[in-house]
Amino acid sequence: MTNPFDVPDAVFSVLVNEQGQHSLWPYPIDVPTGWTTVHGPTDRAACDAYVRSHRVDPRPGGPRRDRAHPA
Secondary structure: OOOHHHOOOOEEEEEEEOOOOEEEEEOOOOOOOOEEEEEEEEEHHHHHHHHHHHOOOOOOOOOOOOOOOOO
16 A cells, blocks of 8 residues: 555645644545544645644644634
8 A cells, every 4th residue: 555645646634633733634544533624635735735824833732823723
């Protein structure tokens, strides 16, 4: 099986957990427990842009400006 992160035209979703951590997730792989889809499915560039515009601090519980998914 090919790693989906190595496929140039792969489709992804952006997931977020209760701590406000974001993750790119290959579509259509099942979303893991504790994570929610907040963007996509779409191309990797659009998912990267979404994460950059919604994530402020990558540390769990760090300050954030994401009003759609407050801590």
